[in-house]
Amino acid sequence: MRIGELASLTGVSTRLLRYYEEQGLLRPARTTAGYREYGEEDTVRVWQIRSLLAAGLTTRVIGELLPCATGPVPVLEACPDLLATLRGELAELDARIDDLTGNRVALSHYIATAHGTDAEHAA
Template sequence: MRIGELAHLTGVSTRLLRYYEEQGLLQPARTSAGYREYGEEDTVRVWQIRSLLAAGLSTRVIAELLPCATGPMPVLEACPNLVATLRGELADLDARIDDLTRSRRALSRYLAATNQPSEKQAA
């Protein structure tokens, strides 16, 4: 199938499919005229990529994990470094959540302080 058909089947734009190819996540065959040709397995691959992106993984990490992926959800099979990679990503995410939580508290304090009537207004 051509790129437009894959885009239609997966709901992903052709521009994004080309980006996935640039990142090494998709490797379509090429016709003699240079057109991209995708197989049915590429539909599943795009769903895998979208699912892993939704989990907050970068395309760099996804490229490492795709060989371990089976099925459209995907299920990740045991591969070398899989657990270490996922634990590292989870630790990074936890650190970002901690940073955001601190920022949220600080902003909440600023907001609370601005909602307090000043002494001049109260008089």
């Protein structure tokens, strides 16, 4: 199938499919005329990529995990370094959550302070 057909089947734009190819996540065959030719397995691969992106993983990490992926959801089979990679990503996510929580506390403090100032001026 051509790129437009894959885009229709997966709901992913042709531009994004080309980006996935640039990142090494998709590897379509080429016709003698140079057109991209995708197989049914590429439909599943796109769904896998979308699911892994939705989990907050980067395309670099997804590239490492795709050889371990089966099925459209995907299920990750045991591969070398798979757990270490996922644990590292989870640790980074936890650190970002901690940073955002600190940001939220600080912003809440500023709002409370500004609210107190507004109340003083209103009295």
